[in-house]
Amino acid sequence: MTLADRPVAVARDAGGGxxxxxxxxxxxxxxxxxxxxxxxxIVGEIPRDLNGVYLRNGPNxxxxxxxxxxxxxxxxxxxxxxxxxxxxxxxxxxxxTQAFHEESAAGRAxxxxxxxxxxxNPFGNGHGLGLKDSANTDVIFHRGRxxxxxxxxxxxYAVDPxxxxxxxxxxxxxxxxxxxxxxxxxxxxxxxxxWFDYGPQPPYMRYGVVGSRGTVDHVTDIELxxxxxxxxxxxxxxxxxxxxxxxxxxxxxxxxxxxxxxFERSLPSRFGVIPRHGDGTTIRWFEAKPCxxxxxxxxxEEGDEIVLDVCxxxxxxxxxxxxxxxxxxxxxxxxxxxxxxxxxxxxxxRTTEGRLDDDNIEFPSVDTRVTSRPHRxxxxxxxxxxETLLFDGLVRFDSxxxxxxxxxxxxxxxxxxxxxxxxxxxxxxxxGYVVSFINDEREGRAEVAVFDAEDIAxxxxxxxxxxxxxxxxxxxxxxxxxxxxxxxxxx
Numbered sequence: 001m002t003l004a005d006r007p008v009a010v011a012r013d014a015g016g017g018x019x020x021x022x023x024x025x026x027x028x029x030x031x032x033x034x035x036x037x038x039x040x041x042i043v044g045e046i047p048r049d050l051n052g053v054y055l056r057n058g059p060n061x062x063x064x065x066x067x068x069x070x071x072x073x074x075x076x077x078x079x080x081x082x083x084x085x086x087x088x089x090x091x092x093x094x095x096x097t098q099a100f101h102e103e104s105a106a107g108r109a110x111x112x113x114x115x116x117x118x119x120x121n122p123f124g125n126g127h128g129l130g131l132k133d134s135a136n137t138d139v140i141f142h143r144g145r146x147x148x149x150x151x152x153x154x155x156x157y158a159v160d161p162x163x164x165x166x167x168x169x170x171x172x173x174x175x176x177x178x179x180x181x182x183x184x185x186x187x188x189x190x191x192x193x194x195w196f197d198y199g200p201q202p203p204y205m206r207y208g209v210v211g212s213r214g215t216v217d218h219v220t221d222i223e224l225x226x227x228x229x230x231x232x233x234x235x236x237x238x239x240x241x242x243x244x245x246x247x248x249x250x251x252x253x254x255x256x257x258x259x260x261x262x263f264e265r266s267l268p269s270r271f272g273v274i275p276r277h278g279d280g281t282t283i284r285w286f287e288a289k290p291c292x293x294x295x296x297x298x299x300x301e302e303g304d305e306i307v308l309d310v311c312x313x314x315x316x317x318x319x320x321x322x323x324x325x326x327x328x329x330x331x332x333x334x335x336x337x338x339x340x341x342x343x344x345x346x347x348x349x350r351t352t353e354g355r356l357d358d359d360n361i362e363f364p365s366v367d368t369r370v371t372s373r374p375h376r377x378x379x380x381x382x383x384x385x386x387e388t389l390l391f392d393g394l395v396r397f398d399s400x401x402x403x404x405x406x407x408x409x410x411x412x413x414x415x416x417x418x419x420x421x422x423x424x425x426x427x428x429x430x431x432g433y434v435v436s437f438i439n440d441e442r443e444g445r446a447e448v449a450v451f452d453a454e455d456i457a458x459x460x461x462x463x464x465x466x467x468x469x470x471x472x473x474x475x476x477x478x479x480x481x482x483x484x485x486x487x488x489x490x491x
Contacts, residue, residue, distance in 0.1 A: 023071040027439040030060040036091040044462040048086040049424040051481035058473015065109035073113035076136035095135040096166035127199030137182040138475040153179040175216035220280040234299035244270035292316035297364040312340035363417040391415040405456040412441035419478040446470040
């Protein structure tokens, strides 16, 4: 039976009927088994100088919950492929969050999803948002562990990058007081981790730094005009960039027990530049055209200017492209994003902005060794013209020339966020490989594809066939072999 032949998943709608839910069927359907597989079939060749582990997080629902399911609701599950001297191992494990343990003990769902009233949910995050913190969004490597994070701010859960054992909620030796957003940034040169959290009540945002010794060294409040929904941030050698974007939680809906967002086109986008260890009062705001930004490519400094590359969404408002009420609510997951550059002049206060490319691409990755420093190449997923969030190709984008190297996976084949994996002894941003999970919808099979970063268009140099599907999900990272050894940890 192929993925396309699988029974359609349904969810009860607001009127009490049932309707198909596109994010519970096909390549999105959850897998129930946690497995470890060592003897995997390889097509082509896996380079012996590719050593490390590829990890990807995403939603994987365990128990049917009352109400309408949203892709953001699924329990976090990490899929990992470990490469070592041409050998490959696969395993997948749920992130054992507090909510996971509560529902395991009960043997059923205890939380509703983001499209339902959270009033009867057992608990929420530190800001009192009553939704389930499922740690299903990103995986960030820091100090020998990966941190599984949640898109609305929650507890970062520490996970062993090889065994995928959940170590527990990471509080950084008791110094983290509050939550952490989905995409904290790590500077490999200093060993620091930069983060913010936000919520519906003052202070609407806090910004902080975890130092190289693993404790929170700096926290400061960031003054905002009201509650916002920022998703990502950026760092440079000396600064951090925070965002105040005009995508806002509807407070009237929140008071009625509902979660609804609206895009306020009359408001500008604002970017706050703050010294890495600066007080919130020192932040400088730069205004730009209204938009929303899910994901940052990278940022750096050029003289008196901050340069910020992002995937910019011009219109993040819900799109009524489906006929059913549930699917209309889910339709805004169809992103319409382009690589875009901002320049913030620290002397004049001027903002310069504009597109670098017209293609619809998102979920960017750069060589993590150049995070906060100038980069040339990014590895970005091409968004399919489908009714759900699917990636039909991989793009290497040259930010200097605008040139693109592209590989499209083929009919019925959908990829996953593809990080750059430096080869042993790598000396540059293309001196290595790019890895991606691919679901073949026609054959009902998943694989990992390995591309030579110098020649993405040539297609994969090796493919690893996996024993079970890897449901389409969210974010991924690559951890080098030298980072996995104790000697690779910051001291």
